[in-house]
Amino acid sequence: MAEKISSYVQARKSWSIKNVLLNYFAAIDLHAGIDQRYHAGLDVSFEDFRDLSDILFNAKEELHLIFKRLYNPRENRFEQAVKYTPNDDEMNFINNVGLLFHKTMVARELKYMLEYYGGDESEDYHELKDSLDDYMQRIAHLFAKGVSLLPPFLRNFQDDVIVLSYFLEHSRQTEAVLGVGLETIFESFNGNGTSPYIKVGRYFMESGWPERAKKVLADGLLKDPQNRGIREMLQQCG
Numbered sequence: 001m002a003e004k005i006s007s008y009v010q011a012r013k014s015w016s017i018k019n020v021l022l023n024y025f026a027a028i029d030l031h032a033g034i035d036q037r038y039h040a041g042l043d044v045s046f047e048d049f050r051d052l053s054d055i056l057f058n059a060k061e062e063l064h065l066i067f068k069r070l071y072n073p074r075e076n077r078f079e080q081a082v083k084y085t086p087n088d089d090e091m092n093f094i095n096n097v098g099l100l101f102h103k104t105m106v107a108r109e110l111k112y113m114l115e116y117y118g119g120d121e122s123e124d125y126h127e128l129k130d131s132l133d134d135y136m137q138r139i140a141h142l143f144a145k146g147v148s149l150l151p152p153f154l155r156n157f158q159d160d161v162i163v164l165s166y167f168l169e170h171s172r173q174t175e176a177v178l179g180v181g182l183e184t185i186f187e188s189f190n191g192n193g194t195s196p197y198i199k200v201g202r203y204f205m206e207s208g209w210p211e212r213a214k215k216v217l218a219d220g221l222l223k224d225p226q227n228r229g230i231r232e233m234l235q236q237c238g
Contacts, residue, residue: 050108052104065083089149147178169215205236
């Protein structure tokens with residue numbers, strides 16, 4: 001029997017995933033700055049950790065808006081809700097976001113205690129500092145792991161033009177974060193062979209956004225000059 005999904009969740013899914021990606025990449029960027037300053041011995045404030053945890057919370061809640069929560073991992077039992085049941089790749093990424101949020105919350109509280117309760121030479125200070133050092137390593141490891149979990153997670157949305165549009169319109173940021181070109185990610189997709197640039201370009205054109213279509217298709221033609229379909233659609237845009 002087909003899984004029952006509410007009409008709201010079905011309509012919201014693409015936009016939620018797009019928001020998740022927006023927040024996740026913002027979290028990666030913010031964490032990179034925090035981690036660099038922290039290991040350089042520069043000040044990282046409680047507010048820095050709070051901002052990071054807030055971004056991760058938004059990503060976590062967007063995922064739980066459309067995917068069922070896993071209540072019993074041992075029995076693989078999910079909540080009773082008219083949402084999507086995540087597959088293994090989706091569950092791995094959801095867990096990554098959740099763990100990042102909760103560990104960042106711990107780091108945030110450790111930093112708060114260091115700022116307000118830990119004297120520089122007190123026993124509490126050294127204990128709290130050691131704990132924060134440990135959590136900084138854990139968080140960095142989780143972000144590195146998350147980048148490797150993104151491509152299999154995204155394969156579930158390879159035909160979703162709203163999700164694809166995020167990548168094509170933010171290609172520099174996503175390539176810098178992932179450390180690979182978008183084409184490497186797209187190569188792992190097993191769709192019908194249609195270029196993501198054509199899918200998104202057609203979506204923009206049909207939605208009445210010719211300038212956005214031109215930009216995406218022009219970028220696609222630069223990366224794939226021999227693609228006749230992209231060239232023809234770009235000509236249609238004028």
